[in-house]
Amino acid sequence: MRMSAKIGTGMDQLPAARMAMKDAAMTKATHFQNIVSGPDRNINLAEAALLIAAPEYPDLDISACLQQLDDMATVCRGRLGPSPDPARTLLTLREYLFQDFGFQGDLQTFTDPRNSFLNEVLRRRCGIPITLSVVYMEVGRRLGLPVHGVSFPGHFLVKVEVDGLERVIDPFSAGAVLDHAELERRLQHVTTPKEKWNLERLLTPASKRDIIARMLRNLKNIYVNSEDYARALRIQNLLLDVQPDAPQEVRDRALLHDKLDHLRAAVADYQMYLLLAPESDDSLRVQGRISALRQSLQRLH
Secondary structure: OHHHHHHHHHHHHHHHHHHHHHHHHHHHHHHHHHHHHOOHHHOOHHHHHHHHHHHHOOOOOHHHHHHHHHHHHHHHHHHHOOOOOHHHHHHHHHHHHHHHOOOEEOOOOOOOHHHHOHHHHHHHOEEOHHHHHHHHHHHHHHOOOOEEEEOOOOOOEEEEEEOOEEEEEEHHHOOEEEOHHHHHHHHOOOOOOHHHOOHHHHOOEOOHHHHHHHHHHHHHHHHHHOOOHHHHHHHHHHHHHHOOOOHHHHHHHHHHHHHOOOHHHHHHHHHHHHHHOOOOOOHHHHHHHHHHHHHHHHHHO
16 A cells, blocks of 8 residues: 555656646746847847757756856966966967867767757867857857857858957867958858858858857758757747747748648748738748648638
């Protein structure tokens, strides 16, 4: 009898535990929405990046990850001594992150979703260009460096002004400093039309909101390519928290709902897409899909 009672108590606790996990996930989702809906200057980039990972890691300790970034900056600061100049700070940051700490680009399993989750990048010390750039920016900012992300075509970079000169840096390549010749060479491998090869424009600092959106699009593409549409939809919802009125993102969510047979949700998003972009090239195709989905809904009743 005692064994039976003990088992029963455990079973009673399971729904409560699941409910607590669900509530915590909803709280983190709301927190993400609050962070990205505020002024860009107030966005905590590292915290927002960690919240992207939260649904995959229910026990993720975001405070501990943020403290890890603080600790990394503290170690760097201890090596600099009093009143360091920016050039020395930049060199010390590069040596610490890529030589001592061992951060590196993941060339072998580039599309592994873990490379897009900041907590995993901190744990495994490898990632893709944008997540390694976030680590570089967050530690650099803690050291007082004026470092910014750059949404360079095909490969995210960072830039920092030192002694009146801008230096473009590739954290994916162990913090290599890139000159204009190298940047132009890299453009040869992307699909950006040559008439748009204006380096000054391409090196414009990205907003924090743009960085978060690019991280989310990377993840969405990974999940779509692996046909994991449920995870892709979750990421798409976060992306629409960042860019709620972006027509293409509304259309993409409609497509994901469509893939998952969420018929009413797909119709609603397709309709919203047509309201936001009535002159879009695919408007007739979308209208046809709305009609087909409505017929399917009628048959269900």
